[in-house]
Amino acid sequence: MRVIGSTIWAIAEGYIPETSTGTAPEFTSHETACILNTSDDEARIEVLIYFSDREPAGPYHVTVAARRTLHLRFNDLADPEPVPRGTDYASVFVSNVAVVVQHTRLDSRQAENALMTTLAYAASS
Amino acid sequence: MRVIGSTIWAIAEGYIPETSTGTAPEFTSHETACILNTSDDEARIEVLIYFSDREPAGPYHVTVAARRTLHLRFNDLADPEPVPRGTDYASVFVSNVAVVVQHTRLDSRQAENALMTTLAYAASS
């Protein structure tokens, strides 16, 4: 299998709702970066989180094993600091090997969930 | 009509909810890869399903007739194995002719459906 994707991705939208309805973790309001690594090497990825009113946080270090997908919840990022809830942010991913990144949000602030997804922006690398 | 699309596509997001509300198959929770083949040749497509913790499954063999669209439900993939429910996955499509691929999920775990869609990632071919 040829390697698919780009080494640099950006997601301009980011917002983890502060509240949730339903059983955790399935129905917890969350934002996910779905990362696919089709290569035969582990993907070592640095994530930067951008805000509206302060310098970027990170880098966060994420790895995706060869021929694996990781659906990374921004809710789970902890080091160097958690991603604040109810706050506008954006994110950039820089990987050592080409990967594919897709962005999804599940918003369960209300009884019935809302979903949205989009391919992230692939910078030519 | 010129042929439109790419021969390699990837969808980094994948998750078939385990439960559904409403009449089947219309309101069954499902994930779909909508494939459009504008060419005058049958598209013969191999699909690989990637997971977070095991080697990829497949290839699955899918055909789309000339000048036809196929809205392929991942729920219906059976050979060599079904796609597990409630499990993170990703997918790659390799076709002999250029096609266009779009990803859609209908989540009917709750009384009111949620929908999301995105263009898949087209690898240059």
Place this chain on the structure above:
Amino acid sequence: MRVIGSTIWAIAEGYIPETSTGTAPEFTSHETACILNTSDDEARIEVLIYFSDREPAGPYHVTVAARRTLHLRFNDLADPEPVPRGTDYASVFVSNVAVVVQHTRLDSRQAENALMTTLAYAASS
């Protein structure tokens, strides 16, 4: 303003729900191709509708005036034939000038609406 977009676009997903809840036309289940023409010329667009089990329908003829957007409801296409409800389809747009196309569905089969949108696929032209 420079002209933005592509002259060939494809949307692999297409499905107009058969039923609706709420007042028409605002809450009628519908699919829309949002077309933006930033050029100083009228865009003359031919639309083909692809199906899973028959030859494509069309061409449908659509025009978008210079420096205008048209949010075209597939529900409103009538000549040479309406787009059937509850049926999988896909679509291709060929324009004389570059335009931008985005796909949106409002599904009001249930009391609470679901929405989805994606950029269409731009073929290099």
Place this chain on the structure above:
Amino acid sequence: MRVIGSTIWAIAEGYIPETSTGTAPEFTSHETACILNTSDDEARIEVLIYFSDREPAGPYHVTVAARRTLHLRFNDLADPEPVPRGTDYASVFVSNVAVVVQHTRLDSRQAENALMTTLAYAASS
């Protein structure tokens, strides 16, 4: 960090629902252009709003500081004129530095929200 994105973006879909349910501003029906500026320079952006039946409005002037994201609500655009509610529109962004733009709508006309998002269209620049 290298600069990521494009200097010209278009969003063909645009519609601010006229009504809302829930507490403002969190649950106010809105459309957002999420803009990410990874560069070390302030992004100065001109926005044009296109309509179906009149000449474009604008330019609106928006700035995004270096290494910041701005989640711009179209609802908040006021000068030279507000964006009308319940009206089809489209938008174009022209920036002095490369940025990334993603489009999101929260529709709260009904008790349970609907969400949609997509990457905007990046014109090669």
